Amino acid sequence: MVQDKEGVLPPQNRRTASDGLWIKCEKCQELVYRREWERLLQVCPHCRYYSQLTAKERIAFLLDKASFKEHDKDLKPTDPLGFKDSKTYKKRLAQAQKKTGLFDATITGEGQLGGHKVAIGALDFGFMGGSMGTVVGEKITRIIEKATKRRLPLILVSSSGGARMQEGVFSLMQMVKTSSAIAWFKEKGGLYISILTHPTTGGVTASFASLGDIIIAEPKTLIGFAGPRVIEKTIKESLPEGFQRAEFLLKHGLIDMIVERHHLRKVLIQILDFFKSEKCPL
Amino acid sequence: MNKEFDFERPIVEIESKIEELSREETEESKAEIERLQQKAQRLRQKVFTKLSPWQRVQVARHQQRPGLRNYIDGIFEDFLELHGDRLFGDDPAIVTGLAKIDGLPVILIGNQKGKDTTSNLACNFGMPHPEGYRKARRVMELAQRFHKPIITLIDTPGAYPGIGAEERGQGEAIASNLAYLSRLFTPIIVVIIGEGGSGGALAIGVGDRILMLENAIYSVISPEGCAAILWNDESKAEEAAGRLKLTSKDLLRLNLIDEIIPEPVGGAHRDYDETFERLKEALLCHLRKLQQVKVELLVAKRYEKFRKMGRFLEESKE
Ligand SMILES: [Zn+2]
Numbered sequence: 001m002v003q004d005k006e007g008v009l010p011p012q013n014r015r016t017a018s019d020g021l022w023i024k025c026e027k028c029q030e031l032v033y034r035r036e037w038e039r040l041l042q043v044c045p046h047c048r049y050y051s052q053l054t055a056k057e058r059i060a061f062l063l064d065k066a067s068f069k070e071h072d073k074d075l076k077p078t079d080p081l082g083f084k085d086s087k088t089y090k091k092r093l094a095q096a097q098k099k100t101g102l103f104d105a106t107i108t109g110e111g112q113l114g115g116h117k118v119a120i121g122a123l124d125f126g127f128m129g130g131s132m133g134t135v136v137g138e139k140i141t142r143i144i145e146k147a148t149k150r151r152l153p154l155i156l157v158s159s160s161g162g163a164r165m166q167e168g169v170f171s172l173m174q175m176v177k178t179s180s181a182i183a184w185f186k187e188k189g190g191l192y193i194s195i196l197t198h199p200t201t202g203g204v205t206a207s208f209a210s211l212g213d214i215i216i217a218e219p220k221t222l223i224g225f226a227g228p229r230v231i232e233k234t235i236k237e238s239l240p241e242g243f244q245r246a247e248f249l250l251k252h253g254l255i256d257m258i259v260e261r262h263h264l265r266k267v268l269i270q271i272l273d274f275f276k277s278e279k280c281p282l
Numbered sequence: 283m284n285k286e287f288d289f290e291r292p293i294v295e296i297e298s299k300i301e302e303l304s305r306e307e308t309e310e311s312k313a314e315i316e317r318l319q320q321k322a323q324r325l326r327q328k329v330f331t332k333l334s335p336w337q338r339v340q341v342a343r344h345q346q347r348p349g350l351r352n353y354i355d356g357i358f359e360d361f362l363e364l365h366g367d368r369l370f371g372d373d374p375a376i377v378t379g380l381a382k383i384d385g386l387p388v389i390l391i392g393n394q395k396g397k398d399t400t401s402n403l404a405c406n407f408g409m410p411h412p413e414g415y416r417k418a419r420r421v422m423e424l425a426q427r428f429h430k431p432i433i434t435l436i437d438t439p440g441a442y443p444g445i446g447a448e449e450r451g452q453g454e455a456i457a458s459n460l461a462y463l464s465r466l467f468t469p470i471i472v473v474i475i476g477e478g479g480s481g482g483a484l485a486i487g488v489g490d491r492i493l494m495l496e497n498a499i500y501s502v503i504s505p506e507g508c509a510a511i512l513w514n515d516e517s518k519a520e521e522a523a524g525r526l527k528l529t530s531k532d533l534l535r536l537n538l539i540d541e542i543i544p545e546p547v548g549g550a551h552r553d554y555d556e557t558f559e560r561l562k563e564a565l566l567c568h569l570r571k572l573q574q575v576k577v578e579l580l581v582a583k584r585y586e587k588f589r590k591m592g593r594f595l596e597e598s599k600e
């Protein structure tokens with residue numbers, strides 16, 4: 001629900017802000033040679049600021065080269081409530097679709113990671129704050145169900161402001177859909193690795209993102225149920241330094257580890273290697 | 283005395299006239315009183331069948347609206363409260379316990395809201411912490427192990443947004459309950475009695491039957507919160523309430539709930555006993571039906587029920 005944009009620019013804005021050979025870091029404003037920046041997986045070499053990856057970039061960097069096969073690509077959102085605030089939901093969808101080239105805020109499919117066949121999904125924060133409406137819920141549920149049937153390990157990468165308000169209670173029910181599918185998947189012996197990236201809040205935190213057998217976060221990722229501004233408003237005091245960041249969650253026992261982006265693939269492969277069994281055939 | 287709503291003003295005027303007349307005690311005034319009473323009743327009926335979504339939000343939040351404890355006293359027998367999550371503490375915003383309805387043993391889980399400042403402070407305004415959801419999970423497990431049906435009564439503005447709640451994993455507590463309830467091998471009936479506030483309500487809101495009192499609301503976000511984020515203006519809450527489709531009628535039409543329990547004319551707070559009677563009847567009817575279904579089938583059907591919720595387009599199926 002919380003459209004937290006703290007310290008984050010949607011990827012498209014980032015591109016247009018610095019076309020050419022050099023990228024300007026959003027955080028420290030230092031210039032980075034584009035090829036170097038890409039090699040560093042969009043992490044600033046000067047200040048270690050993590051730029052947000054699009055779902056497409058995320059999947060491309062995690063999986064073995066050219067191994068990804070996308071599923072349910074043609075699922076499109078509708079406007080079930082006829083929602084309108086200052087803009088109509090239809091218009092917001094059209095703008096987000098134009099901006100991102102996606103129909104909605106997630107990409108799901110199958111691929112290989114270190115030679116392991118995996119089911120994977122990633123949310124795209126650039127599409128209406130990665131919010132979970134019906135299409136996100138449905139695609140995530142389908143990939144979980146597919147992983148269950150094909151006995152594949154499951155990797156879901158979250159980056160979301162939460163439920164999509166414009167779809168009302170339909171959005172809320174996607175939390176049940178995805179969580180139920182995860183429960184079934186685990187019962188059938190599936191391994192689920194949840195990766196939390198900046199920011200992961202609201203209904204996504206309160207559903208599939210928090211249900212990983214292993215939960216990994218990128219450094220400094222904002223993770224929480226309620227957004228910091230809502231909490232501040234409720235308790236009427238300012239929040240402690242580092243509150244709701246990945247390091248805070250690690251300290252409080254809510255995640256397994258914090259992994260730097262350039263180590264992520266390696267750690268995932270180590271986990272997949274460890275759990276390799278008849279239930280997760282190569 | 284009941285607090286009146288703005289939209290009840292014409293009715294209240296008639297009622298004060300009735301009161302005046304009743305002091306006269308003449309034959310004429312008696313006839314006039316009867317006429318006015320009928321008029322007030324008709325008017326109230328008319329007003330309440332046409333309440334706007336925002337007006338329903340007001341009714342759902344009415345201070346005198348029956349709360350969890352009233353339902354426990356009015357519908358159930360032999361209630362024995364169970365406390366604590368065995369991990370951190372006892373959350374007063376969620377009440378759990380053993381109860382009987384018409385002699386039938388059930389596990390009860392509900393949200394506790396207050397009726398004034400003191401009682402509201404005592405239960406944190408009905409906003410649960412993770413330990414509340416974990417206490418609920420503990421009794422869910424108990425229900426499953428001893429084949430007792432679960433009844434949940436929802437009335438919360440939402441999960442508490444605070445430092446401690448986040449430190450102890452509010453998101454995880456809710457998510458785990460969703461997953462747990464979806465695979466719980468015992469019948470579950472969910473009733474939204476007042477406010478169904480987002481994920482904080484949903485955490486005890488996954489079941490085989492979802493019932494809703496006529497003037498209850500159920501929403502992905504409060505109208506105020508929605509207005510603040512999408513309109514950048516909390517005063518647009520009334521408009522947001524309309525857009526969010528949070529009334530029982532809307533949700534039944536969208537197939538997101540199973541049944542509406544009609545409230546007495548003027549709202550549940552006007553007639554507690556009538557409200558309890560209607561809800562009790564519905565609960566017993568559903569309980570009897572659910573207990574005849576094999577529990578494996580029940581769980582499979584529960585999965586399908588939520589699986590189907592949502593609207594999207596798919597090229598191959600268009
Ligand atoms: Zn930098």
